[in-house]
Amino acid sequence: MPSRRAGANTALTSGADEKAIHERLRRSGGRLTDPTRVLVAIFVGTDAHLTADDLIAEVHRRSPGTAPSTVYRLLQRLEQLGVIEHVHSGSGAAFYHLSERGHAHLVCTGCGRVIDVPDAAFEQLSKASRAAYDFTIEPHHSAVLGRCGVCVS
């Protein structure tokens, strides 16, 4: 199930994002190659929750011949630079998005639907975890599983 909304953003914000990311990549000693540019463009152009597989397919579509391993390596690099984040969804594959658009996620174990939730919802849990266990939670890093209204058994 590939992305929706790809390329539906305003040129203004997207262009800025993209340039800034290119800059970051270059400054970290990286090269700006075709697969890199394409992958960055995909991220900037959508708010969807894309798995590595989705991204591999889309990059391959826009830049034929790109290997899966290349996409995985780019994902690692972009994540190290803090450009993107990956989210464990419980159901096998992780999904990825721009970290500047970061937020927490609810994932339905019935239908796989992903619901974005603002970090505010995790504030109490966050404070309690720090106070009681000296543990700093990363609410974006793993989705909270459960059942959506349609799938409640």
Added chain:
Amino acid sequence: MPSRRAGANTALTSGADEKAIHERLRRSGGRLTDPTRVLVAIFVGTDAHLTADDLIAEVHRRSPGTAPSTVYRLLQRLEQLGVIEHVHSGSGAAFYHLSERGHAHLVCTGCGRVIDVPDAAFEQLSKASRAAYDFTIEPHHSAVLGRCGVCVS
């Protein structure tokens, strides 16, 4: 890293648990085989967070010749019966424990430490998710990732 505390329980509770689970297995039309008994005994005998790999190793130790696939199949069966639960830890392998000892988990992405947390800590998030998204969270099903006091960068 296999289990600690295995077999450290009182005979009273453990015995009761074990018999009850055997009963449940039989009543669901299942047979009581050696690997089954061993796996149940392991769960009843520890509060540790055991991965499938841990369990495969321990079952194999106590009942040599048992195949990994057998353990996986037993885990599925026990989970269907509601005897155990599995928890996605973000770091590849899931871990398992008796559902009657259920609780939520914090997992440190630095050192892998697992911290048990009472369900009460999720009450607010639970209510908010239901109210705002008609989504019923399963706080046991996926661990909350983050950094423990030792590993905060």
Added chain:
DNA sequence: GTTCTTGCAAAAGCTTTGCAGGAAG
């Protein structure tokens, strides 16, 4: 005897890695 369970081996799903050729700067 019938049905469920097992061991073995193969495979599936997701991701990482080794390597040598090729491109970016």
Added chain:
DNA sequence: CTTCCTGCAAAGCTTTTGCAAGAAC
């Protein structure tokens, strides 16, 4: 020209599945 990136193929890790032999009841 040096360093980084790429494609390809192989392998890693966790888990699932097909199958025929064997055990439980």
